[in-house]
Amino acid sequence: GNSVTQMEGPVTLSEEAFLTINCTYTATGYPSLFWYVQYPGEGLQLLLKATKADDKGSNKGFEATYRKETTSFHLEKGSVQVSDSAVYFCALSWSKFYFGSGTKLNVKP
Amino acid sequence: NAGVTQTPKFQVLKTGQSMTLQCAQDMNHNSMYWYRQDPGMGLRLIYYSASEGTTDKGEVPNGYNVSRLNKREFSLRLESAAPSQTSVYFCASSEEPDETQYFGPGTRLLVL
Numbered sequence: 164g165n166s167v168t169q170m171e172g173p174v175t176l177s178e179e180a181f182l183t184i185n186c187t188y189t190a191t192g193y194p195s196l197f198w199y200v201q202y203p204g205e206g207l208q209l210l211l212k213a214t215k216a217d218d219k220g221s222n223k224g225f226e227a228t229y230r231k232e233t234t235s236f237h238l239e240k241g242s243v244q245v246s247d248s249a250v251y252f253c254a255l256s257w258s259k260f261y262f263g264s265g266t267k268l269n270v271k272p
Numbered sequence: 273n274a275g276v277t278q279t280p281k282f283q284v285l286k287t288g289q290s291m292t293l294q295c296a297q298d299m300n301h302n303s304m305y306w307y308r309q310d311p312g313m314g315l316r317l318i319y320y321s322a323s324e325g326t327t328d329k330g331e332v333p334n335g336y337n338v339s340r341l342n343k344r345e346f347s348l349r350l351e352s353a354a355p356s357q358t359s360v361y362f363c364a365s366s367e368e369p370d371e372t373q374y375f376g377p378g379t380r381l382l383v384l
Contacts (some may be wrong), residue, residue, distance in 0.1 A: 197372070205363075205377055206375035206377045207315075209373075212372065246384070262314045
């Protein structure tokens with residue numbers, strides 16, 4: 164079946180540190196991949212997406228590359244800010260959406 | 273554009289009470305969804321509607337009913353609330369070929 168596995172949190176970083184949140188997937192077809200962000204008390208917002216292998220999604224300094232050979236879509240940012248503190252969800256879409264369990268990021272000044 | 277709106281934002285119910293969560297979208301999307309979010313469990317799909325007039329069960333439909341009132345509105349009803357239904361409920365919508373789902377701000381429900 165289809166599923167998404169992402170690293171458990173919380174992840175705690177200092178401001179300006181490098182961020183990686185790992186995400187791997189299992190899919191029966193060729194899904195689109197997504198990262199969503201959820202700020203405290205809010206709904207999920209699309210952060211970035213990639214629709215085919217080797218595509219790179221990017222937004223607000225975040226990047227993720229669709230790696231078919233490793234079935235991964237890791238989220239990276241070169242220099243995090245306190246305002247990036249949120250919960251990040253990896254997801255795939257293949258006839259329906261499958262979400263990971265979320266990774267909470269805490270960025271300290 | 274308001275996007276996806278949900279009412280109420282917060283609700284407290286007693287066990288056995290009923291209520292309806294409202295969702296509306298102004299993006300002219302065909303597909304709409306109801307999810308619940310519980311700590312450590314990500315989002316779980318309750319029901320979805322691929323188009324006006326159709327609804328289908330998701331992963332956790334028991335204890336819920338839905339109505340796709342028109343293209344804009346998709347409501348979720350709890351007929352007899354139970355403490356296990358304490359959760360945050362999110363509505364979302366999408367439109368082919370863009371698979372992106374757009375989420376509302378959520379309804380926090382506490383069942384005592």
